[in-house]
Amino acid sequence: MESPEYGWFNHSNGNGISPRTNGANELKDNLMDITTAATVGQQRISAGLLLWLIINAIIFVFILAGNALTIVAVRTCRNLRSVISNLFILSLAISDFIVGVALPYHVVFYMGSGLDLGRLRGFCLFRFFLFICACCVSILTLISIAVDRYIAVIYALHYRRYMTRRVAYMIITLNWCVGALVAMIPIFWNKWSAAQGCEFDEVLLPWYVAGVITPGFVIIWICMLVFYWRIMREASKQAQRLRQSVVYNTHSSHSMLHPDWKSVQIVVFIMGCFTICWLPYFSVAIAQLFRMCRSNSMIYKIAFSLAMANSALNPIIYSWKNAGFRRAFAQTLCCKSASCCRIDADLELHLPSDSVKQRIDSNSSNGYAANAETKPNEKLSTQCQVAQ
Template identity: 30%
Template structure:
């Protein structure tokens, strides 16, 4: 064979490996990006709470707990999941394989149950704002988080290391017939149905109900404020005397009604994004998980990895959905990242005007899962803002207090 022919043969022989490796390289890059976003986003949430005085509320421990859980998932689970997906081999032994699978189940369960606790905390903050600080006490917060981790441990390490999840009752990946360098998550019908019901379908039902009630109350409040504010408009001043200006009064009333309408629209979009992202990310996985368990399918198909990583993506979205949509967190992010944009400097430095005070407090309560009155710094600032409101306009104060004091049916207290 001539030298030219040998070169052509070698080039033809080297082409298939390059073509085969390209999808693997792209898949690895996508997984690495998701891991980076998960770790960096949740680290940013933790730093924002620990370095920003306004965010140091004990009820914000729900957000911090969610961030820590997703961070641990990004550090302890996702790199090994990526290695297993890319190489289709497990070189670390059966014992560590079961520990890895247990961590995966535990952290995903803890993340989902923490989302459930956040939804219940928001429900209490919106439906019972006057009793919220008496209901959500530090001890009860600790009990709620301890319950989350207890349930997470009960559905992960205990059944997997006792063999309750397998069809023959033996510990997975430890039997004599189990293949080497493989890491399999075995399922039986009882375990799959119990785990899916406790860790996803019941929390999903509760979250849908709580957010639906929150949305109804937000809309009812917005309608009442829009109807009532033109009747008691905010008086403006013409700058030349202390007499109210009719034009400025009308402008203030229209601006106030517009702000309420925009706030209600933002609440609707935010709650839809929260529940929509949760359903899109986790529903396909748990449906497939349940079907595999009922069928006792030993070898998952390629679709299992797709829906699994779709569920992992929820941990990268949580810092955006539960933190970055709040202006206090956005300002803290800007400070941590060293952003010098004028918009962020203005948000960070200026004190809210009396017209914005009610809207901001409602945004904290409705969209962020904590009440500003439970923070020491937030309580002082709230009192200062309400004092300004009282000095400048009694009507504004009555409107703010009337919009905040509602019961579960949306009626004023």
Template identity: 30%
Template sequence: MEAIIIWLCGGVKEAQVAISRISLYAFLSVGTGCTVVGNFLVVLSISYFKQLQSPTNSFVLSLAVADCLVGLLVMPFSMIRTVEGCWYFGPLFCRLHSSLDVMLCTASIFHLSCIAFDRYYAVCNPLVYSLKMSNSHVALLIAICWTVPMLISFGPIMLDLHVADVDIFIPSDVCVFLVSRVYAVMASLVAFYLPMAVMLVAYWKIFKAAKRQAKQISAMERKAAKTLGIIMGVFLIFWMPFFTVNIVDPFIEYTTEGVVWDVFLWLGYINSSLNPFLYGFFNRCFRRAFLMFLSCRVYVTVALYTSSVA
């Protein structure tokens, strides 16, 4: 009888673990799907509708590409690692995945700071906006948004220049990202704290300009300032925990629990999921474009136009 009870208890525990894993897979899969679909809609909307093709939305388009790639190339493998507790894809792909993770998330953050910079000139210095945000300047800034993250990710990580010099046994089926103190501080400064400073300064200047010149600034620009503030607030809430732990952990001998890393990392991923919804919710043109794509009205319009021309 005792053996039967132990067997039954073991079966119940296994069932509970299986349900927990399935639930976590479902939850993280929904987040991953929302990231991909939402950002892909942003890419489609800006590419298709000419009224959405502006300097600001060039940054938004590039941001959506970065966030969409986070959903396609990073989040699925991170999801398996989080749920299963181990890594099935080998040490080489572990480094490649870590490089893509750092690069794409940093690129996403850089784009947000560029959008803040763009809005600063649009609101605070509108007379020089067309000069400062010319097509060539926008292209240069977008190139920086991709090049710098690539330099601080693929180079150090693939060459193992980021590795911490500590005597910690790491099993072969585990993909962990233990970095040296120098890399942790430098990468966090470049990837998060400097862009955060740019966004904070830009938003503060926009806020002061909007408050001082409320009657001169149009309702659309005031709405842009409000939207920027919300986007920046979401950005800080979801990325600050990860980058705080990222800097602190090497100085406390890498004692941060794995579950804490997973929670904070997925909070950062959620920022990539929320960006397209923030734009869709606050921007009427994006909202209309999203609805048209979701209701297939775009394809109906194209089909009618094609048949009428023929």
């Protein structure tokens, strides 16, 4: 009687390979398939990480270039420095420039060498301080600019009394102090001892994200929406009054209506960019509290890149759309004298101000005053060789 082993071994295929050998080969093939699938998955993850790094590198270049150009333009152009509103734009450019400087430091924690860097408590907490402080000051400066433009429109005749240079410096100092204070909270209260890695959801306390950071963003977003909505309404009312007026000629009324239409455009642009850039990030931050998303996931990385993109868009929104800044940018890039960077205070705000009303009064008393002023402006723009 044949043994079971001998009987099984005797049942072979035509090539002389037993079923037991076939089973071993199939198991080996399955293991190879699993290994290949894991390797492909790692390659896909590496490709996704590489794409994310390229996107952040592009954002990094735009942040540094745009904000550095804005800082140099304000510091080198005397007429830009003389406008109080540009002090807020200068503070915004400095805070956004720090965001750009902090971006590589944040990204390196997702690289191979950054994994070892995240085990050091000081480097990890400094990552949160630098990122939170710069972003907080940037957002607070945005609401300060909204308040400044609100006063310039709603209380145009009293703008010089309410918004002095001293008041502007006090507001800017307060923004930086609040930003530093908010960023210092994770240094003293954190979950570093129980954290498995240097990630936002691992180190930051839930009450800090849900009770400080997120409510602060919601309040600032609502205030900006209210202020710019009131600004747009007031600009529309002033435009209607100018249309119905019979005192001013067609050319002067058209020049006055142009900044009002630009105010509507810039309100939509400001709120749209601010919402698209920051709302996904804070939505992900809330999802992290409920363990629906992690800081090392691709969803968080995409939301983080959108938030960083706001610092690259701010120079375009608040500086490039201004004719005076464009002249100063041209002078900076062409290495020419800064005496050519003349600025119009009305265009600087893109909104009607008290200087607009003074120009209207001067036009009504002397119809040729405006024409006398436009000629040197035309020569000046020709000298600068900047397209209006």
